[in-house]
Amino acid sequence: MTFTLDVNGTKHAIDADDDTPLLYVLRDELGLHGARYGCGVGQCGACTVLSNGTPLRSCVVPASTLGERTVTTVEGLRGEDGSPHPLLRAFIAEQAGQCAYCIPGMVMTAAALLKHTPRPTEAQIHAALDANLCRCGSHNRIVRAIQRAAEELAP
Amino acid sequence: MSGDISRRAVLQGSLLLAFALTGPRALGAAPGGGELPGSLRRNRQLDAWIRIGADGVVTLKTGKVELGQGILTALGQLCADELDIHLERLHIISGDTAVSPYEGTTAGSNSVSEGGKAVRYAAAEVRALLLRMASQQLRVPAERLRVTDGTISAPSGGASVTYWNLVGGKALNQAATGTVKPKAPGERKHAGRAVPRVDLPGKISGEPAFVQDYRPERMVHGRVVRAPSYGATLESADAATVERMPGVHTVVRDGDFLGVIAAKEWQAIKAASVLAQSARWKEQAALPADPYAWLLKQPSRDSVIEETVRVTDVAPERTLEARYHRPYQMHGAIGPSCAVAEWDGERLTLHTHSQSVFDTSAAIARMLRIPVEHVHGMHLPGSGCYGHNGADDAAADAALLARAHPRHPVRVQWSREDEHACEPYGSAMVLDVRAGVDAQGNVLDWNYELWSTPHGTRPGGHPGNLLAGRSLKAPFPMPTPGGGGPPNYSADRNAIPLYDFPGRKVTTHLVTQMPLRVSSLRGLGAYGNVFAIESFMDELAHAAKVDPVEYRLRHLQDARAKAVIQKAVERFGWSQTPRVPHRGRGIGFARYKNIASYCAVCLEVEVDATTHAIRVRRAVLVADAGEVVNPDGAANQLEGGLIQSLSWSLKEAVRHDARRITSRDWSTYPILTFSEVPSVEVELIERPGEPSLGVGEASQGPSAAALGNALFDATGVRLRDLPLTPERLAKAREAR
Incomplete structure (x- = not known):
């Protein structure tokens, strides 16, 4: 299926199976490697990103369910003035x-x-x-x- | 975005790291010869180590690999110092079978002491060679020339020439002689300083840096369906259904090896899950309910590794004895193993986080029945490496899948469950100590016996040491592992005490049957042996009514050993620590392998009187690592080792039933978390000019012993079975 995903301030058109966890969309579709696979069941935190500013285990949440929510990965983490956080x-x-x-x-x-x-x-x-x-x-x-x-x- | 890290040569920090470049075959693995320093013995040609590029880039080639220990930064510091170049000028190629010198396995806390020594001597000799050439060209005696970042100048504004003008892009064609002395400590600019790790900025900020991040063109995703228990044979699997799933390219089966390749990673994961559900296995594993009772009943290879018979005939006043247990424990890297392999019909290109890229590439070549030089292995970092984990097996998996799907790089990512259930664990051990003491409680006779399964089943060029190699239709048999031997030892690493006991006997009972898969885990047998020896020293001190620090010092001659203990005690405030109910202090000490770093740990625990919950409040660690190349890196390793050892010692033992491993995720194999980690102070005793001693594994044993000793001090109860859990404490207290 095709859906839109707001990652690090940019809207991306994603074509992936609807149950694909956000982690694989970030790593394989968008080339963002900061979120890392550790356990696949939300136990270790290596895949943590922010969704609307709140920590989210990207290995267990299907990307297609995020809708309008924003996703921030470490690559998009900036200070107030846009410089590295x-x-x-x-x-x-x-x-x-x-x-x-x-x-x-x-x-x-x-x-x-x-x-x-x-x-x-x-x-x-x-x-x-x-x-x-x-x-x-x-x-x-x-x-x-x-x-x-x-x-x-x-x- | 392909994120091709092989070509991009990720610029990280101040020094350029190229993970993989193509180039000529390794040079200079000339056989035998004189006693050259460190790894130069196996790689005599200077060209095997250093290349001066025409573009002014200096390339250091090393067979040692980055495991998260910061070795490439340390080697860069050593090389830049001897060559008189800026760190930024240096480019490091590590663990590439086509380019790097062969340096065996990156293990055993040997990388600075062996690999670093070679780099230092090779670089010093290259500099001397270049100075001789410059001397001829500039007609100035070599001893009057100065070098600044690769530019050689005559004194007082005379002519100058650069390294790259002299030899840029050309081979040096010189064998090392080992005769050029490296610089004295005072002349060094980089070594001895806390230079920031060159690889950390990229890894912290999410740059592609790990083999898990490698995304070459045309890459596809592979998964392997693992047997549910050791030695299970595959009776059937529904390949046809899986091959009809979206994105699936092919199902691969060879005997009991079963895998699937798909276009996308999530498709591969789902396909592997369906394939696993369809698979019918015949299981046969029989895992012992009590690994210790099992060990004691097995036939073993017995060797007396130390025996000194006491000469006087004074009989001991009394004899004390105790038995300690160390369970099977996991490496448990946060990122499960991964590899990327591509088969072109004749040759295999392999990216792996193996500690032994050369030997593992050779094992894979033999598994594929192709010439060893047809496998080009290249190291890329993986998640934390604390010994022989699943890296080599994942590489073999990727090779087999790649062969079934030529001209596409196949990426195999192990799942958490794969890693937990299939990695080779640290061996269970039974440790017996008996001591005859005199009227003052001092040791006259020390008798130590240990029972253990092996601690070394690395590939070592044998496909039978790879999970995949053992599961093929024409399987490769697993070689019977050996026991190590001096000076590094294996199960009996640190089994010989550093203490001066008049009579001593140390016996190893190596059981080569392995009901659970085992191999090298950080420290090998040293973790269990030091726990046993240092716990028993505490028991002896208590029996003698002597302070445990004083008791240790009485039995030590080695001044450096005494110094780390004294410094640790002083920094901890041993004698000033107020006596508070339910709190206790403990000490543990060892010199790792009896030849590497000295390490003493003091720590304080607090025990909850009702729940028996154990909390480590603070820890102090003092080490003497000889001359330290990067003090911050060494401190990071020592503190990390201490915390990891506390995790092992407070919480960890692999769970299993009669057939299967049941520790398959972090809830069934919990590790220490932030709120359980104590504050840690680390101090290094500086020894400039002394040989560098490995630190990476030095704190595992002393930390475990300090914990047990502090628990005894807090509760009066001696726990001898690792891990030291509240349940065991409660049981021991009730039994009193």
């Missing part, structure tokens, strides 16, 4: 990641957190990221990166 700079500054496969999912989850909680406590960061899995043990660096970005966004 402070979270991306903060993750690099903290060297927050080892294999970094899970990181875009972390960044997107954190972006949603900072939108509604500009100065999160460490416990709030932990709670927001608790369903995003990291196997390399970069957790503390990820938390520091989010704190650094929060500092920049809401000093």
